[in-house]
Amino acid sequence: MWKRERCNLFCKRHKNVLGVDQCENEIAYLENRYGKPGNLEFACSDFSELDDSSRYDIIYSRFTMHTISSKTRKKVLKWAHRNLNTHGMFCIEVRGQKNEIFGKGEPVEDEKDAFYSLMTIIGVFLNFENLCDQLNSIGFAIDYAEEKERFAPFNNLDETFIRVIACK
Numbered sequence: 817m818w819k820r821e822r823c824n825l826f827c828k829r830h831k832n833v834l835g836v837d838q839c840e841n842e843i844a845y846l847e848n849r850y851g852k853p854g855n856l857e858f859a860c861s862d863f864s865e866l867d868d869s870s871r872y873d874i875i876y877s878r879f880t881m882h883t884i885s886s887k888t889r890k891k892v893l894k895w896a897h898r899n900l901n902t903h904g905m906f907c908i909e910v911r912g913q914k915n916e917i918f919g920k921g922e923p924v925e926d927e928k929d930a931f932y933s934l935m936t937i938i939g940v941f942l943n944f945e946n947l948c949d950q951l952n953s954i955g956f957a958i959d960y961a962e963e964k965e966r967f968a969p970f971n972n973l974d975e976t977f978i979r980v981i982a983c984k
Contacts, residue, residue, distance in 0.1 A: 833855060833856050833857070834857050834858070834859060834870070834872075835856075835857070835858045835859070836858075836859050836861050836863045836866070837858075837860065837861075838860065838861065838862055838863075839860070840860050843858045843859070843860040846858050863877075863880060863892070864884055864888045864891060864892050866895060866899075868895070868898060868899055870899065871899055871900070871901050871904075872899055872900055872901065872904060873900070873901050873904050873905070874904065874905050874906075874907065875896045875899070875900060875904070875905075875906045875907070876907045877892075877896075877906070877907070877908045877909070877910070878908075878909045879909060879910065879911070879968075880910075881908060881910040881940075881942065882910045882911040882939040882940050882941060882942060883939055883940075884940070885927055885930075885940070886927065886928065886940065889940075889942075890950070893906075893950060893951065893954055894954055897954045897955055897956060897984060900984040901984070902984060903983060903984060904983070904984045905959070905981055905982070905983055905984075906951075906956060906980075906981070906982045906983075906984070907979075907980070907981050907982075908947075908978070908979070908980045908981075908982070909967060909968065909977055909978065909979050910942050910947075910977065910978050911939055911940075911941050911942065911975075911977060911978070912941055912942050912943065912944050912947075912963050912976065912977065912978040913929060913941045913942070913943055913944070914944070914963055914976045915941060915975055915976050915977065916975050916976060917975070918931075918941045919931065920933070921933040924940075927940060928940075929941045929942075929943070942978060944961070944963040944978050947978065947980065948961050948980065951980065951982045955984070956982035956983065956984060957982065957983045957984075958980065958981075958982055958983075959981045959982065959983050960979070960980065960981040961978075961979070961980045961981075962978070962979055963976060963977070963978045963979075964976060964977075965977075967979050
C-alpha cells in the first residue's frame with residue numbers, strides 16, 4: 817500500500833516520477849491505477865541494477881536497503897549520488913540494529929548483521945552511524961538522520977527504523 821500512496825504523492829508534486837519494483841503484479845496494478853501520464857513511469861526491475869541514463873531530484877528508498885548485501889548497498893548508494901541532480905535528495909527508511917527483530921532468526925553466512933528464518937530472509941540490519949558515515953564518504957551531506965519509533969507504525973506494531981535525508 818505504501819508504494820501506491822507515495823507514487824501518487826510524488827507524481828502530483830514533481831515533474832517526473834519513476835516507480836521501480838521487481839514484482840510484475842505490483843507494476844501492472846500501478847499502471848492500471850495511474851495510467852501513463854507524461855510524468856509517471858513504471859519499471860519492473862531490480863533497483864540495484866539501474867543504469868545511469870537518467871537524473872533525479874529525489875531518490876526514495878523505503879525498506880529496500882536492508883534487503884540487499886552490504887556490497888550491493890555500497891553500489892546503490894554510489895549510484896544514487898551519481899544520478900541525483902545538484903541539490904538532489906536521497907531519502908532512506910531502513911531497518912537498523914535498534915529494530916525490535918534485530919538478531920532474530922539464523923545468521924546469514926558471510927553477511928554481517930543479517931538474519932533469516934525458515935520462512936523468509938529477515939534482512940540486513942544497518943548500523944545507523946556507519947550508514948551516515950558511508951553516505952558522507954560518498955559525498956552526501958546529511959540533512960536529517962534519526963533512528964527511532966513512529967516512522968512506520970503498522971497495525972499494532974511501532975518498530976524502530978532509521979530515516980535519513982542526504983543531499984548532494
